[in-house]
Amino acid sequence: MVNPHVAIIGAGPIGLELAVALKRARVDYTHLEAGQIAQTVDRYPKMTRFFSSPERIAIAGVPLQTPDQAKATREQYLDYLRGIVTQFDLDVHTYERVTKIDQEDSQFTLHTDRQGVVTRYSATHVVLAVGDMAFPRLLHVPGEDLSHVSHYFDEPHRYFRKRLFIVGGKNSAVEAALRCHHAGATVSMSYRGDRFDPERIKYWLLPELESLIKVGQIAFYPNTIPAAMTPTHVDLSPAPGLIGDSIQVEADFVLLLTGYVMDATLFKMLGVELVGGNQAPAHDPQTMQTNVPNVFVAGTAAAGTQETFKLFIENCHAHVPRIVATITGHPCDTPDIIDTHDGQAPES
Numbered sequence: 001m002v003n004p005h006v007a008i009i010g011a012g013p014i015g016l017e018l019a020v021a022l023k024r025a026r027v028d029y030t031h032l033e034a035g036q037i038a039q040t041v042d043r044y045p046k047m048t049r050f051f052s053s054p055e056r057i058a059i060a061g062v063p064l065q066t067p068d069q070a071k072a073t074r075e076q077y078l079d080y081l082r083g084i085v086t087q088f089d090l091d092v093h094t095y096e097r098v099t100k101i102d103q104e105d106s107q108f109t110l111h112t113d114r115q116g117v118v119t120r121y122s123a124t125h126v127v128l129a130v131g132d133m134a135f136p137r138l139l140h141v142p143g144e145d146l147s148h149v150s151h152y153f154d155e156p157h158r159y160f161r162k163r164l165f166i167v168g169g170k171n172s173a174v175e176a177a178l179r180c181h182h183a184g185a186t187v188s189m190s191y192r193g194d195r196f197d198p199e200r201i202k203y204w205l206l207p208e209l210e211s212l213i214k215v216g217q218i219a220f221y222p223n224t225i226p227a228a229m230t231p232t233h234v235d236l237s238p239a240p241g242l243i244g245d246s247i248q249v250e251a252d253f254v255l256l257l258t259g260y261v262m263d264a265t266l267f268k269m270l271g272v273e274l275v276g277g278n279q280a281p282a283h284d285p286q287t288m289q290t291n292v293p294n295v296f297v298a299g300t301a302a303a304g305t306q307e308t309f310k311l312f313i314e315n316c317h318a319h320v321p322r323i324v325a326t327i328t329g330h331p332c333d334t335p336d337i338i339d340t341h342d343g344q345a346p347e348s
């Protein structure tokens with residue numbers, strides 16, 4: 001049998017954890033990442049605190065310590081992941097997006113694009129650890145592309161003493177509303193539901209938001225959806241199935257925090273079936289092998305586009321030993337894997 005050579009696509013936490021495991025198992029691999037390592041975490045708003053406790057998001061058996069023993073921030077986790085890459089001397093080809101994969105017999109050829117320079121790599125096995133947050137979920141309403149409208153919340157400072165309109169009803173929207181309110185923004189929120197779901201919001205955020213809404217310090221428009229954005233206003237309509245008047249709310253900035261969708265391009269290119277409403281790649285959960293032999297999925301990409309979050313970093317660690325064991329034919333022990341979570345979505 002030919003020695004395996006694995007191509008890992010994606011260097012998020014799970015792609016990196018797999019790279020360490022392959023290195024430990026002495027399996028040759030090439031690691032390709034479209035951006036910098038942990039691109040998804042890098043896009044979190046500055047100073048976001050993880051919902052998961054440090055031991056649940058630690059990878060490769062390396063403890064994640066925080067200075068105050070609290071949950072890690074985005075910055076602390078990025079430091080930690082850079083440390084992992086350094087400690088294990090992982091060779092990640094960053095800023096090389098995989099744009100095309102060909103298969104001939106049992107050989108894959110991956111094409112990458114780095115600022116217009118195309119490079120080809122060969123592999124016997126491909127692992128897609130591409131995550132599920134490639135693009136924002138668009139609303140497809142007029143004004144979505146205006147310059148004061150964004151699908152990403154970065155940090156509160158730019159909204160100081162400005163009217164900020166936030167669309168969404170999950171953690172990202174709630175957290176942004178509270179942080180921007182405390183930073184001096186005048187915040188309004190629209191959510192298609194009639195109230196925020198306590199099962200899906202970080203438990204330390206919701207009571208404060210509800211009390212600020214109650215005393216009128218944050219304006220809340222439940223059961224509404226944005227119909228259009230203009231340079232000065234957001235036009236709100238009743239949520240689908242409801243009747244009522246349209247409302248116009250003045251806004252200097254608009255944040256559309258309505259979730260993300262997976263990029264399924266490479267799965268489709270390889271002939272991986274996408275199943276269910278989430279369009280999840282068909283795979284055997286015992287091996288993480290898709291319906292295409294020698295093509296695997298790891299990390300949150302295994303769930304497709306998640307409407308309700310079921311896969312997070314903390315319960316994807318187990319994918320790693322399953323893939324390594326299938327490729328090598330030997331059991332793979334990964335230290336300190338925690339394959340449980342407490343049922344509450346870390347983020348949405």
Ligand SMILES: Cc1cc2nc3c(=O)[nH]c(=O)nc-3n(C[C@H](O)[C@H](O)[C@H](O)COP(=O)(O)OP(=O)(O)OC[C@H]3O[C@@H](n4cnc5c(N)ncnc54)[C@H](O)[C@@H]3O)c2cc1C
Binds near residue numbers: 098
């Ligand atoms: C604000 C926020 C807070 C969160 N908090 C938590 C939490 O507390 N606990 C938790 O467990 N999860 C949390 N999550 C979710 C967590 O970020 C994801 O579960 C995690 O990043 C998934 O890891 P992954 O390695 O599977 O994929 P990702 O981290 O998404 O990594 C995928 C990588 O693949 C790369 N890639 C994609 N396509 C290509 C391509 N064609 N070529 C090359 N590279 C490619 C991407 O650039 C990316 O770096 C949170 C998410 C957000 C947004």
